[in-house]
Amino acid sequence: MTAIKFDRVSKRYTGSQEALRNISLEIDSGEMLFLTGHSGAGKSTLLKLLMAMQRPSGGQLLMDGINIGKLPNSQIPYHRRRIGVVFQNHQLLFDRSVFENVALPLRIEGYEQAELARRVRASLDKVGLLGKEKLNPIELSGGEQQRVGIARAVVNKPQLILADEPTGNLDPALSAEIMHLFEDFNRLGTTVMIASHDLELIARMGHRVVTLDHGTLVGT
Amino acid sequence: MAVNKRASGGAKQSRVTVNNAWQAYLHHHKSSARDSLQRMLANPVASAMTWLVLAIALALPMTLYVAMANVKQLSQRWDQTSQISVYLHKTVSAEEAQALADKIRTWPGIKAVNYIGADTALAEFSEQTGLGDVLTRLDDNPLPSVLSVVPDLHDNSSEELAALQMRLQQETGVEQAQLDMQWVKRLYEFMSFGERLVWALALLLGLAVLLIIGNTIRLAIESRRDEIQVIKLIGGTDAFVRRPFLYTGIWFGLGGGLLAWLVLSIGLWWLAGPVERLVALYGSDFQLHTLGLGDSLLLIGDGIMLGWLGAWLAVNQHISRIEP
Ligand SMILES: Nc1ncnc2c1ncn2[C@@H]1O[C@H](COP(=O)(O)OP(=O)(O)OP(=O)(O)O)[C@@H](O)[C@H]1O
Numbered sequence: 378m379t380a381i382k383f384d385r386v387s388k389r390y391t392g393s394q395e396a397l398r399n400i401s402l403e404i405d406s407g408e409m410l411f412l413t414g415h416s417g418a419g420k421s422t423l424l425k426l427l428m429a430m431q432r433p434s435g436g437q438l439l440m441d442g443i444n445i446g447k448l449p450n451s452q453i454p455y456h457r458r459r460i461g462v463v464f465q466n467h468q469l470l471f472d473r474s475v476f477e478n479v480a481l482p483l484r485i486e487g488y489e490q491a492e493l494a495r496r497v498r499a500s501l502d503k504v505g506l507l508g509k510e511k512l513n514p515i516e517l518s519g520g521e522q523q524r525v526g527i528a529r530a531v532v533n534k535p536q537l538i539l540a541d542e543p544t545g546n547l548d549p550a551l552s553a554e555i556m557h558l559f560e561d562f563n564r565l566g567t568t569v570m571i572a573s574h575d576l577e578l579i580a581r582m583g584h585r586v587v588t589l590d591h592g593t594l595v596g597t
Numbered sequence: 598m599a600v601n602k603r604a605s606g607g608a609k610q611s612r613v614t615v616n617n618a619w620q621a622y623l624h625h626h627k628s629s630a631r632d633s634l635q636r637m638l639a640n641p642v643a644s645a646m647t648w649l650v651l652a653i654a655l656a657l658p659m660t661l662y663v664a665m666a667n668v669k670q671l672s673q674r675w676d677q678t679s680q681i682s683v684y685l686h687k688t689v690s691a692e693e694a695q696a697l698a699d700k701i702r703t704w705p706g707i708k709a710v711n712y713i714g715a716d717t718a719l720a721e722f723s724e725q726t727g728l729g730d731v732l733t734r735l736d737d738n739p740l741p742s743v744l745s746v747v748p749d750l751h752d753n754s755s756e757e758l759a760a761l762q763m764r765l766q767q768e769t770g771v772e773q774a775q776l777d778m779q780w781v782k783r784l785y786e787f788m789s790f791g792e793r794l795v796w797a798l799a800l801l802l803g804l805a806v807l808l809i810i811g812n813t814i815r816l817a818i819e820s821r822r823d824e825i826q827v828i829k830l831i832g833g834t835d836a837f838v839r840r841p842f843l844y845t846g847i848w849f850g851l852g853g854g855l856l857a858w859l860v861l862s863i864g865l866w867w868l869a870g871p872v873e874r875l876v877a878l879y880g881s882d883f884q885l886h887t888l889g890l891g892d893s894l895l896l897i898g899d900g901i902m903l904g905w906l907g908a909w910l911a912v913n914q915h916i917s918r919i920e921p
């Protein structure tokens with residue numbers, strides 16, 4: 378079953394070249410997929426289109442049959458709630474505990490306290506940070522922080538997980554650990570899409586790889 | 598790494614039931630209110646400064662308003678001392694004058710009519726001026742008899758007073774009816790000017806309150822930019838993002854309103870002693886108009902409303918610019 382369909386999608390930022398050109402791509406529900414390409418190839422842009430952070434300038438982007446590019450502004454929050462994101466520059470809030478960071482998506486959706494606490498702990502348990510819920514994220518290592526971000530992304534059981542360079546600053550061992558964590562969620566049925574530079578690690582994992590080059594799809 | 602598969606089976610589990618949605622909504626209101634109050638109290642000096650500025654802006658028009666209320670009360674008392682002097686023709690006898698006085702007393706809106714005969718008037722005049730010697734040398738008493746008519750001003754407008762004057766003027770035997778009201782009229786004019794001044798000032802300072810709160814909220818939004826971006830990224834609605842800032846505005850308004858009320862109450866209490874002594878001196882039954890319950894609620898309610906509105910304007914202007 379197709380979860381996501383790019384149909385000749387292009388994206389031009391105002392005043393610059395086309396960041397994406399004529400992208401056609403189908404992603405099945407439950408699939409795990411890597412997105413690679415040189416810096417500036419358009420990986421982040423592609424993920425941003427899926428998040429409705431940017432709108433396509435041409436073509437159609439469908440998720441479960443819904444045209445994401447034409448989503449009215451008022452619907453965008455509800456669309457985003459179906460997606461768990463691990464974006465490098467939108468990470469944790471350091472004015473609250475690990476628990477509250479992970480709880481944020483549930484607070485937005487209005488979970489009652491007991492159910493919220495249960496889910497936050499389950500999520501922290503999955504990333505192996507159950508004992509650190511009371512700490513401030515600033516007290517955690519880089520790898521631990523990344524895992525808190527992942528716990529937050531999965532806490533409301535999204536159908537799609539998007540990650541933009543989730544292993545950016547981590548050493549090889551930690552990177553592999555993080556990637557395997559995503560594999561675990563994928564095994565439970567969640568569609569996962571990861572933008573990464575780490576070609577060696579990606580190759581080892583043996584999932585579908587999509588490569589972008591100057592905004593064009595060169596290999597799927 | 599430990600991966601707990603037991604806890605992650607329910608991907609299709611229902612999310613939020615309708616019943617819970619309402620509770621969750623209330624809960625977010627409660628937590629936003631508490632949270633923004635805590636943030637404010639965590640920064641006591643800056644918050645207190647803002648409250649003080651707001652208090653001054655809110656208290657100024659209210660002070661003028663209370664002052665006006667007191668002047669009004671005084672002027673109502675002074676009204677009662679105004680009168681219409683009805684000068685009679687020389688040919689009118691004392692009996693005729695008394696009859697006319699009796700007749701006028703039966704008219705509506707008349708409080709008292711006093712007859713002052715020409716002789717009495719002359720005696721009073723010479724006593725007051727010390728010109729007794731000169732006056733006794735006159736063959737003829739130059740002063741007319743006078744009826745001093747005291748109208749009930751409580752429910753008489755100045756038009757009605759003018760009508761009363763005309764009516765007195767037309768009575769036979771009346772030479773001239775003179776309204777000694779010029780100064781009361783001036784006072785009234787001054788007061789209606791004062792009332793407008795209060796309104797204009799209230800409007801201007803209300804605007805200032807909006808700007809102060811708007812600016813404070815803008816800074817708060819700026820300092821929480823990361824948080825807003827994250828919340829938007831993970832599906833927070835605009836209303837969700839807005840809520841804590843609206844409560845911040847409400848708390849600022851409430852604090853400013855309460856402080857304004859406190860300052861005014863203390864000021865009035867401080868004035869009450871001297872005013873009481875002054876009043877006792879003049880044997881008047883003047884009562885200092887203090888802040889009633891209505892005035893107090895108005896002051897604090899205005900603060901809250903302006904706080905909310907200022908925050909709302911600022912939030913709507915700035916939050917849409919912060920996108921993940
Ligand atoms: N907000 C923006 N405004 C204008 N141009 C942009 C914007 N974001 C990205 N671009 C341009 O679009 C192109 C693709 O950028 P994008 O961030 O998608 O690349 P990327 O593949 O994620 O690169 P990296 O690996 O360095 O993260 C680049 O040429 C970039 O300069």
Ligand SMILES: [Mg+2]
Nearest residue numbers: 420421422541
């Ligand atoms: Mg990128």
